[in-house]
Amino acid sequence: MTTTATTTLTTTLTDRTVGTWDGRITLRVRVGGEGPPLVYLHPSAGLAWDPFLDKLARHYTIYAPEFPGTTPGDPYAIHQLDDLWDTVLVYEQALRGLGLSGVPVIGQSFGGMLAAELAAAYPDLFCQVVLLDPVGLWRDDNPVANWISAPPAELPAMLFADPESDAAQAMLALPEDPDAQADALAQMVWNLGATGKLCWPIPDRGLHKRLHRITAPTLVVWGEDDALISPVYAQEFATRIADSRVELIPKSGHIPQVEQMEATYSTVSAFLG
Amino acid sequence: MKVTYFQQVPYRELPDDFEKRYESVVTTPYALTEPSKVHSAFTSALDEMMHAARAGFDAVAVTEHAQSAYDMAPNPNVLEAALAYATEAEGIATGIYPLGRSLGKSREPLRAAEELAMLDAISGGRLIAGFPVGLAYDANVNNGVPPAETRLRFDENLELVLKAWREPHPFPWNGRFHQHPAVNIWPRPLQPNPPVFITGIGNPRTMEFCLQRGFGFNYFGWFGAKVAGRRIFDRFWEAANRLGKDDNPYQMGFMQTICVADTDAKAEKLFARHAEYFFQKGIGSIPMERLSLPGGIDIKGLQFIFRDPGDFGIYPRMREASFAELVDAGSVICGSPATVRDQLDRIAREFRIGNLHAMLQFGSMPHELAKDNISLFAEQVLPHLRPIWDDEGWQHHWWPEALGGVPAGTTTEAVSA
Secondary structure, X not given: OXXXXXXXXOXXXXXXXXXXXXXXXXXXXXXXXXXXXXXXXXXXXXXXOOHHHHHHOOOOEEEEEOOOOOOOOOHHHHHHOOOHHHHHHHHHHHHHHOOOOOEEEEEEOHHHHHHHHHHHHOOOOEEEEEEEOOOOOOOOOOOOOOOOOOOHXXXXXXXXXXXXXXXXXXXXXXXXXXXXXXXXXXXXHHHHHHHHOOOOOOOOOOHHHOHHHOOOOEEEEEEOOOOOOOOHHHHHHHHHOOOEEEEEEOOOOOOHHHHOHHHHHHHHHHHHO | OEEEEEEOOOOOOOOOOHHHHOOOEOOOOHHHOOHHHHHHHHHHHHHHHHHHHHHOOOEEEEOOEOOEOOOOEOOHHHHHHXXXXXXXXXXXXXXXXXXXXXXXXXXXXXXXXXXXXXXXHHHOOOEOEEEEOOOHHHHHHHOOOOHHHHHHHHHXXXXXXXXXXXXXXXXXXXXXXXXXXXXXOOOOOOOOOOOEEEEEOOOHHHHHHHHHHOOEEEEEHHHOHHHHHHHHHHHHHHHHHHOOOOOXXXXXXXXEEEEEOOOHHHHHHHHHHHHHHHHHHHHHHOOHHHHOOOOOOOHHHHHHHHHOHHHHOOHHHHHHOOHHHHHHHOOEEEEOHHHHHHHHHHHHHHHOOOEEEEEOOOOOOOHHHHHHHHHHHHHHOHHHHHHHHHHHOOOOOOOXXXXXXXXXXXXXXXXXO
């Protein structure tokens, strides 16, 4: 049993904003921690600062950009992005604008796909790549579950090996205040729609053709019980990325850094060195 | 008031336990069907459409739903084409009203423009064009359009269709979703400005769009006119008032499920089980996540819906709803001609509805009973509804000139909100 539900987060976050896309998008980047820079790319529901990031922030200064449209108060930024190519350009421009180049990146799920796309498009952008249950590939014999259209009641079992665990419950918890809850649900649904622009109806925009371009050492981490995207995809990534290896995390579903925080942290920090 | 006959093509003999085992869209096993019953579903629907046309309805309206057991009509224009020719051959002056082609779904909007132009040409200018934005399951799941693009596609597609109809010379179209070097469709509609109605489910933005641009607005009352209708219609007319637009009732269309027999008791006896079939196995068996997908609803709409889901009316309970509950919600109006007349008269006047779409065949209702329903409605209800707005003296700007309308045309330039 994990105890992350009661863990107090200690990182002080500051917000940086970066004007990109010829001024049409202002990307908000949440920054926290101490140490060399590291980029974190969040999953499709939006950025959540979790105990994994909090622990990582003891050794790194984490830069976590928010996907356009997912920043509260700026929902329509998503309308400035038509497709993956736009997105890759916006992120590359923003990261370089922050002086981030040749740094490690960690991407989870949707963020993993983005990290892989960026690393393939600009092999010098990242010195190390960590992909946590990334989407972006497709196998007809193991279709990726459609998390965007899933009924809310089915999501916990799609995301967690043990939806009843404290860590899962903490992540799924909603504010008790009805107004805050309505706004939180609206933001989450909107975020899924915004990121869904690059994932609907099938989260495959041709990444399989580009993965070979990644030159950075790459760690592919997968929850052994991932019901959203099967661990068979770990090898699909690894075979296409030259300097890569796979680590499976037991007793974890789609979000290992939440469901098995310690094991995932050990694996990732050992790789980062 | 214009009264149209509203037709779908339901599979009429789904198993009794259908709603407990299946959804009515997308994944419904086709093995539940028999070829002969699919055939009869279509011949019955077309016969009922013609029966209604002969009985004097002002138009015959058909909706579009793909991968759906409750309405096997992925393209309403195919059915309307048959009707357009048959009514032309018999000399019946009724409107040809696809309700119609979803432009948020369409990846080939020029094809929709061409098909509709063909319908206008076949019917001698009797086309009324409905353009729904598109249901999530159909536009996004069936047709793969990202939900966040549905509305943007609708906006572009509508402008392309209207321009393709009107522009006298070939023009290039360099859109976000479509590029055509030379748009010059043959045929173009006979009508200079075919009437256009947009179907909405309550989104204020769609209502304001219709008012700004001069389109008609259609609302379907399956979620229950009594529980959801007041909110929807008030929202529309408040928007009209706010924008300084006329409250011309002919701009408003409303679809209502109706059954009528000699007495209230007989109507319930004849139709109750067919109404339960339709709402439980049809609309009620469309799961919420098929109607609403992330990205398809604006964040302001989401904030509103999560506080107040009232626009959905009885829908969340529809899969188990009894006939009595459906009547209470207003999802179905059922009774003697006097009962039905009174209720429709009251709804029309209260909500300022100038176009009623009467859904008189639904669910498992067999062909002969549907024809009886159509006949009795046409004889004893419809004549009483026609004059409802006569005393206010409005012109019907959303109706073909060939059928007595006074089309005003629509604003050609997009109006920024």
